[in-house]
Amino acid sequence: MSKAADRYHHGDLRAACLRAARELLEEDGSAALSLRAVARRAGVSATAPYRHFADRDALVSAVAAEGYGELGAKLNEAHPEPSTTEDLAAVAVAYVRFALDHPALFRVMFVEPCDPGSAERVAATAAISGYVSGIVERAFPGAEPEALSTAVWALVHGLAFLHLDGKLDASDADAVATRVHAAVRAMHTASSLAE
Amino acid sequence: MSKAADRYHHGDLRAACLRAARELLEEDGSAALSLRAVARRAGVSATAPYRHFADRDALVSAVAAEGYGELGAKLNEAHPEPSTTEDLAAVAVAYVRFALDHPALFRVMFVEPCDPGSAERVAATAAISGYVSGIVERAFPGAEPEALSTAVWALVHGLAFLHLDGKLDASDADAVATRVHAAVRAMHTASSLAE
């Protein structure tokens, strides 16, 4: 808006579309993210985004990729290199917190099937997977790393979605954090005793 | 189709819509389940379903409720009253198997937010929750039942979605079963040692 919004050529419509999409997702938590709405918000004709995104899916994938980056940052912020159960729990809480703070974005990231064609998204998935493995190897030394990191990711991811979908009450942030914490601790007890 | 498809009044359009919806979901795993498509499949005008469902959401909720019933049956079939880790693992595998066998239905069941208004769906959720608690109390005696049943459900649910969304490879059914099995076992090790 600030810079020459009235020119025929926008300047950086791609970025503007992504920004508009993010705003729409944040404003209406259950938005369907229509391409036309994005175009309107960007102050541009309905078909202009097609110069920058092959179709709606491409836009959505780009938004999802951004989301992965932000999720990663949040987890890192929760704890840069978790190595204890408490650290892990903090990261888990941050993961669920992110899902509840950005429900529409989180859905976009995980609900729309990960097209093997979208290299961006595959890379992002691999990054998360690697990140989790690293945590698990430090926090659960001696345990089977592959099975356990799968289990940990699934546990946290499942917690996020069950809260997000209203299967677990998410109205009280503290209660959610406590619940996630408890679940992770319950899970950990095992392998720390097993080694 | 078999019975008097050419009459003005259908006879049992509600059931026919549900059946049509299920067929569409099974045929196109990534279907969006349009009301009009359901009507077409049921051999009826586009607006006829509105006599039996308030809106698209109501139809979807009804389909989801059916799905909950079938999921419950499958879990029961996997093991009627699981009490060991192996039993629990078998149930977990059945859960993930159901998700992968009926991806579109599973998405309908869990992705669309659970409107507190839909008593059917809330009841179904509560039923699953209770079922899981029962299992956990038998399989993990002495552990904190609430935290653990949350953890177990989240673990299994997360495994289902990570496979469904392509975050974990789901191409080989045996490999999936093994992975789920391993995750549940990893999880169990803990609390059985803790007590």
Add this chain to the structure above:
DNA sequence: GCTACGATGTGTACAGCGCTCACATTAGGC
């Protein structure tokens, strides 16, 4: 400094969607 071209944005159009409303048809109680 002009010109031609490629990149970018516009406008129109089409089919499909959810949903509303006026109307047609029919089943079942009196």
Add this chain to the structure above:
DNA sequence: GCCTAATGTGAGCGCTGTACACATCGTAGC
């Protein structure tokens, strides 16, 4: 046998994604 309420039809509105022809403009080559 009629009347009413339930059920199905059809036209129509505004939304969607997307294809297409056209308009505008930055810039590279002369």
